Every structure is written in C-alpha cells, then in structure tokens.
Amino acid sequence: MNARERRAKLLVEVRGGAGHIQDLADRFRVSPSTIRRDLSMLAQDGHVVRTYGGAVERSVRDKNNLHAAEKEEIARAAAEVIQDGEVVVLDAGTTTGRLAAHLAHRELTVVTNGLTAILALAESPAVELIVLGGRLRQPNEAIVGPTVLEQLRHIGADRVFLGADGLSEQRGLCSPSLEQSHLKYAMLHCARNAYVLADRSKLGHEPFHYWTPLDRSHTVMTNLS
Structure with a gap:
C-alpha cells in the first residue's frame, strides 16, 4: 500500500470515528510518526482537523x-x-x-x-x-x-x-x-x-x-x- 492509498483509507477510518494515533498506527502497521505525517497532509488538504492525539474530519463550515x-x-x-x-x-x-x-x-x-x-x-x-x-x-x-x-x-x-x-x-x-x-x-x-x-x-x-x-x-x- 503506497502513501496515497494509505491516506485515503486513513480518512475513511477517521470518518468512521477512529482518531487516536496509536490505534491507527496499529491498524495500518506503520509507526505513529507516519500516521502523524499522514494526518498532517490530510489536514493541509482540508479533510481533517488535527486534535490532541488524533484527528477528526473537517465539517463543511471548517472547509x-x-x-x-x-x-x-x-x-x-x-x-x-x-x-x-x-x-x-x-x-x-x-x-x-x-x-x-x-x-x-x-x-x-x-x-x-x-x-x-x-x-x-x-x-x-x-x-x-x-x-x-x-x-x-x-x-x-x-x-x-x-x-x-x-x-x-x-x-x-x-x-x-x-x-x-x-x-x-x-x-x-x-x-x-x-x-x-x-x-x-x-x-x-x-x-x-x-x-x-x-x-x-x-x-x-x-x-x-x-x-x-x-x-x-x-x-x-x-x-x-
């Protein structure tokens, strides 16, 4: 799974309520730092809002x-x-x-x-x-x-x-x-x-x-x- 595919799947997980970095790292079998980078990229693109320890998807009002x-x-x-x-x-x-x-x-x-x-x-x-x-x-x-x-x-x-x-x-x-x-x-x-x-x-x-x-x-x- 390349980085783009992982971020797309990661966004689906965040949408479903999963947002804690360690849980996401375990699920995707990558390091927490990789998940943090992925979430930062998704946040820069306007799809999620970073929170302490994880992320939630951006609302329409945020976007x-x-x-x-x-x-x-x-x-x-x-x-x-x-x-x-x-x-x-x-x-x-x-x-x-x-x-x-x-x-x-x-x-x-x-x-x-x-x-x-x-x-x-x-x-x-x-x-x-x-x-x-x-x-x-x-x-x-x-x-x-x-x-x-x-x-x-x-x-x-x-x-x-x-x-x-x-x-x-x-x-x-x-x-x-x-x-x-x-x-x-x-x-x-x-x-x-x-x-x-x-x-x-x-x-x-x-x-x-x-x-x-x-x-x-x-x-x-x-x-x-």
Whole structure:
C-alpha cells in the first residue's frame, strides 16, 4: 500500500470515528510518526482537523474557511452566467453553497442536494427551491441515496454546477465515496450546460479513489491568480 492509498483509507477510518494515533498506527502497521505525517497532509488538504492525539474530519463550515476569497470569486463569476428564469442544479459543497447565496434575489428554480445551498435559499421569495430528498451524509452535508438519483432522472435543467474534492484532467472529479461519484455523474448529465467549480487547491489533487468522468462538454470555473 503506497502513501496515497494509505491516506485515503486513513480518512475513511477517521470518518468512521477512529482518531487516536496509536490505534491507527496499529491498524495500518506503520509507526505513529507516519500516521502523524499522514494526518498532517490530510489536514493541509482540508479533510481533517488535527486534535490532541488524533484527528477528526473537517465539517463543511471548517472547509468553507479554506481558500474563502477564491471560492467567493468563483461563486460570483458562476452567478453571472445564470439567466433569470432558468432551472439550475447545485451540487453539495462549499463553493456551490456560496453560489446559492448569490442567487437568493434572482427569479430562478434551484434544485439542490446541498444543505448549505438549502439554508442560503430557504427564505428567498424569488427562488423556487426544489430539495432532492434522501439521506443526509455528514460531515459534508450532502443529501445522497437512490431516491436522489431517481429524482434527477425527471429533471432537465438549464445549468448544473458541480463541486469537487479534486480535479484530474484524465479522470475527472474526485469524490470521497462511490455513492457521491455516481450522484455527480447523474447531475453532470441532467442539464444543457455543465460547470465545475474548483478553487486552485483542487486542480490535480487526487485525495480519494472514486471518480466522476467528465465525459461531456463542460466548463471549469477556477482562479489561477
């Protein structure tokens, strides 16, 4: 098992509640110092928060503070391509959540599985908000499950905006679970125009083993400054 594979499995363990360094070292048959380095790398990438003796996965609120100015810049640019009256699908995520906040005053129909976007639009008198129903996945606050996929089959949107934990030119969007990679693929194909919102820290980043191929025309919205 190479370091990247070990870190991906380590993140799964942390998500499941395992967080003590010695326990993780025993489980992966490596030294505690190796686990500390792995957790430091995951923390730098925004996936976990280091605690005394271990780590926990970052919440959406923690991730929202990472590269905040860049995410806000991307969200504003994405809002500008949307026309009044359109049907827009928003993936769960921090940048898509910021985009939702920019749409609260617009005459639109917004379809989303993201709790952040739902909260941003819940009190908007202008937006018709359609919430995709399913199971709420923590800590990224995404609604997932087969019922979400079934609902997407009946939606023909004007635009879809996808988030990403990583973006590879060869493989597409990187996701923390197979379930989410399937869901992103369904979203990718449910609209006439597709966009990926990814700040520069996501470009070329491959933290997980699950992928959504970007096998249709799409626009990547990022900032390289």
